Every structure is written in C-alpha cells, then in structure tokens.
Amino acid sequence: MAAQLTRQRANTREQDVAQTVFEEVANEQQEEQTPFILIEKLEQSGISAGDIKRLKEAGFNTVERIAHAMRSEIAAVKGISEQKADRLMQEAMKLVPMGFTTAYEVHERRSELVQIRTGSSTLDRLIGGGVETGHITEQEAMKLVPMGFTTAYEVHERRSELVQIRTGSSTLDRLIGGGVETGHITEIFGEYRTGKSQLCHSLAVICQLPISMGGAEGKCMWIDTEGTFRPERLVPIAERFNMDSKHVLENIAVARCYNSDHQISLLTTAAAMMAESRYALLIVDSATGLFRSDYCGRGELAARQMALSKMMRLLIKLADEFGVAVVITNQVVAQVDGASMFQADAKKPIGGNIIAHMSTTRS
Numbered sequence: 001m002a003a004q005l006t007r008q009r010a011n012t013r014e015q016d017v018a019q020t021v022f023e024e025v026a027n028e029q030q031e032e033q034t035p036f037i038l039i040e041k042l043e044q045s046g047i048s049a050g051d052i053k054r055l056k057e058a059g060f061n062t063v064e065r066i067a068h069a070m071r072s073e074i075a076a077v078k079g080i081s082e083q084k085a086d087r088l089m090q091e092a093m094k095l096v097p098m099g100f101t102t103a104y105e106v107h108e109r110r111s112e113l114v115q116i117r118t119g120s121s122t123l124d125r126l127i128g129g130g131v132e133t134g135h136i137t138e139q140e141a142m143k144l145v146p147m148g149f150t151t152a153y154e155v156h157e158r159r160s161e162l163v164q165i166r167t168g169s170s171t172l173d174r175l176i177g178g179g180v181e182t183g184h185i186t187e188i189f190g191e192y193r194t195g196k197s198q199l200c201h202s203l204a205v206i207c208q209l210p211i212s213m214g215g216a217e218g219k220c221m222w223i224d225t226e227g228t229f230r231p232e233r234l235v236p237i238a239e240r241f242n243m244d245s246k247h248v249l250e251n252i253a254v255a256r257c258y259n260s261d262h263q264i265s266l267l268t269t270a271a272a273m274m275a276e277s278r279y280a281l282l283i284v285d286s287a288t289g290l291f292r293s294d295y296c297g298r299g300e301l302a303a304r305q306m307a308l309s310k311m312m313r314l315l316i317k318l319a320d321e322f323g324v325a326v327v328i329t330n331q332v333v334a335q336v337d338g339a340s341m342f343q344a345d346a347k348k349p350i351g352g353n354i355i356a357h358m359s360t361t362r363s
Contacts, residue, residue, distance in 0.1 A: 036322065037063040037095055038275060045091040054079045055088075059268035061275035065321055066092035165281065165325055166214030168202040168237075176361050182216060182280065182325045184360035185315055187287075189330035189349040196329040197228040200283045203327060204252050205237040207281040213241070216325065218280025219251040221273065223266055225290050229254055253279075260294045260307055267314040274322040282318060287311070287328035288350040312358040330355060 039052055039061055058077040060066055066074065066088050074085040164179030173179050180186050180203060188196050204222060209215025222229055231249055238248040253273065257263045263284075270282060288308065295304030319326045332347040349355060 036275065039063055039066065041095065042066075042088070042091055045094070047088065047091065051080065051084060051088075056272065059271050061272050062321060063092045063095050065271070065317075067096040068317075068321070163211060163216045163280075163325075164214075165203060165207050165216050167199060168206060172199075179214065180281075180325045180327060181360065183319050183323050185312075185319060185326045185328065185358065186361040187328050187330055187349070187355060187359035189332055191332055191347070197230075197285055198233070200285050200327060200329065201230070201233045202237055203281060204283065205234055205241065205243065205248055207325070208243070208248060208251055209241060216280035218278045218324075219253065220281045220283065221270055221279050221324075222252060222254045223257050223263065223270075223282075223284045224254060225257045225263060225284070225286055227256070228285055229256075257290065260290045260311075263290055264307070264311055264314065267311070267318065271318060271321070274318065274324065279322065279324050282315070282324050282326045284315070284326070284328045286331055288330050288355070292331065292350055308355065309358075312355065316358060328355075328359070 039055060041063055042052060043049060054077055055066070055074075060069070060074070060077070069089075071082070071085045071089060074080055074088055075082045080088070162184075163182045164177075165182070166179045167173055167176075176186070188199060190196055200222070204220040206214060207216045207218060207220050210217055231252075234248060234252070235245045238245040255266050255269070257266060273279070291304050291308055291311075295301070295307070315326050315328070318324060330349045333350050334347055
C-alpha cells in the first residue's frame with residue numbers, strides 16, 4: 001500500500017513537471033510569434049505584479065510602450081514613483097533594442113521573413129521573392145525603431161516593408177499612394193453623406209483579407225462616435241470577396257462612444273486589446289464630432305485643441321507600437337473669414353493644424 005502511494009505521488013510530480021515544461025514552451029512560442037513583448041515579461045526582472053497591474057490600467061501593455069515612454073509619463077501613473085519609473089525603463093530597455101546593432105544581426109532577422117508568392121514569377125522577382133508577411137515585417141520594424149539619426153536609405157528600406165490596405169476603389173488607391181498604410185494615420189474628411197463611413201465599412205472587411213489580396217491579415221477595431229456603424233453594410237462587402245460574413249463580423253470590435261473623455265479612454269482599452277490579439281486597422285468615425293460638441297465657443301477653443309492633441313498623440317502611439325493602420329474621419333466647417341468670399345466652396349476640416357500635422361495622409 002505504501003509503495004503504491006509512493007508511485008502515485010511520483011507520477012503526480014512527473015505530471016506537474018511535464019505540465020510546467022509544456023506551459024513554458026507554449027509561452028516561449030507565443031512570445032516568438034507576437035511582434036511585441038507583453039508587459040508581464042517584466043515580472044521576471046523583479047517588477048511586482050501590483051505595479052504591472054497599475055501600468056496596464058494606465059495603458060502600458062507592452063515592454064516597448066515602457067521603453068519608448070518618457071519617465072514623467074510613467075511616474076504619472078498612480079503608485080509608480082520616480083525611482084520605480086527609472087527601474088522600469090532600465091529593465092524595459094534591456095529587452096527592447098534602443099541602440100546600435102550590426103548589419104549581420106539585421107540580416108539574420110530579415111532571413112526569418114516569410115514571403116507570400118503573388119502567382120507571377122516575374123512579379124515575385126521584381127519585389128524580391130514575394131509579398132512579405134505583415135506581422136513579421138512589423139515585428140522587425142518594432143525591433144529596429146530608430147531612437148537617433150539614421151540614413152535616408154534605411155528609412156526608404158523600412159518604408160518598402162509597409163503593408164497597404166486597399167480601399168476597394170482603384171482610383172482612390174492611386175490617389176493615396178496605393179492604399180491605407182499600416183503604422184500611420186489616414187484622415188478622411190468631407191461633408192455629411194459624402195461616403196466617409198461607407199469607405200470605413202469597406203476597409204473593415206478588406207483589412208481581414210490576405211496581404212496578397214490587398215488586406216493586412218488582421219482584425220478591425222471601430223470607435224463609433226456618431227452611431228454610423230451598420231453591420232448589415234458589411235455583409236455584401238464580405239460576400240463580394242467570398243468571405244464568411246459571420247467570421248468577418250466576429251473579427252470587428254465595435255465601441256459606441258458618448259463623450260470626448262470616453263473617446264480618449266477607449267484608446268487605452270484599445271491598447272490592451274491590441275496586446276492580446278492581432279489587429280490590422282483602427283477606425284475612429286468621427287474623430288472630432290464629440291470634441292466639437294463638448295467644447296463649445298471660442299472660449300473653450302484652447303482646451304479643445306489640447307484634448308484633440310492628446311487624442312492624436314495616443315493614436316500615433318498605437319500606430320507605432322502595434323503597427324496598425326489608423327483611419328479617422330473628420331467633419332468640415334464653413335470658413336467665415338475674409339478669404340472665404342474668394343473661394344467657391346469655403347469649407348475646411350475641423351481640428352485646425354493639430355489634426356493636419358499629425359495625419360500622414362489627408363483625403
């Protein structure tokens with residue numbers, strides 16, 4: 001009886017060890033597949049679980065987010081002192097390359113890229129073997145984020161790796177340089193009922209297609225500030241591309257937004273979701289409508305611009321950190337200054353220079 005009990009205990013210990021090894025291997029494989037490092041990795045460096053929880057609640061979901069942040073931004077998190085902020089940055093920079101690297105190391109990482117054939121051997125040769133998979137090229141870009149000076153040639157090489165999401169219109173694709181770029185902000189502005197939201201519905205479906213078909217092989221996130229999201233519009237678009245409409249709808253995360261503060265807080269939630277799953281596109285429709293209603297009159301113009309600037313900075317960080325394409329729609333306002341009498345259609349986008357300077361593409 002005692003011998004049998006001893007064997008049972010030994011078998012239990014072996015099963016526990018095997019389960020632990022299996023979990024460690026699974027975690028290592030997951031880390032290799034993701035283009036970023038989850039913030040929980042810092043627990044191995046001695047950062048407490050409580051501090052990591054506080055950082056996640058404040059929108060710090062990846063080690064890259066810590067490494068690229070300012071110390072004051074980290075120290076502003078409740079419960080994180082300046083000393084803790086310094087240590088967090090030091091540990092994060094050990095995991096995220098922030099300095100120089102050798103050309104050999106760059107070559108080794110690029111050798112891991114997977115290329116998708118286009119179906120044309122001639123085109124494959126022209127583009128270097130095929131279309132490089134988006135999630136791996138984004139991973140390499142995040143590892144090689146330059147924090148100092150670099151050459152124009154290196155910038156050109158990195159830009160050649162960008163994934164462009166087709167709009168569904170070849171004419172519009174040509175106008176905006178091939179499609180909506182990942183890692184950047186594209187602004188679409190116009191009057192009411194000019195097709196801004198319809199274009200967003202098309203992009204929400206197309207972004208889920210393979211890269212070879214003009215997609216980005218990822219999910220879509222949609223922040224709806226005006227109640228314009230219509231899932232029934234997505235079904236015929238999905239059918240056009242022979243996609244399962246139910247699967248397409250399940251891959252689109254939608255949040256109805258009710259005020260400008262809520263809109264900014266949703267971007268923090270978006271960061272947490274992007275850390276857990278692969279998203280290719282973030283849509284904010286519209287980006288300025290709630291700010292326009294929450295900040296009325298010239299007396300609140302400065303406060304509105306500051307709030308808009310904060311939102312745009314968050315969008316830029318999401319694009320940089322997770323490699324998503326960000327598409328925002330914008331309303332227009334009538335121009336009432338003296339110069340408007342000389343223009344046939346005196347309208348301009350809302351947000352002024354704040355939106356204009358922080359958007360990569362305007363259409």
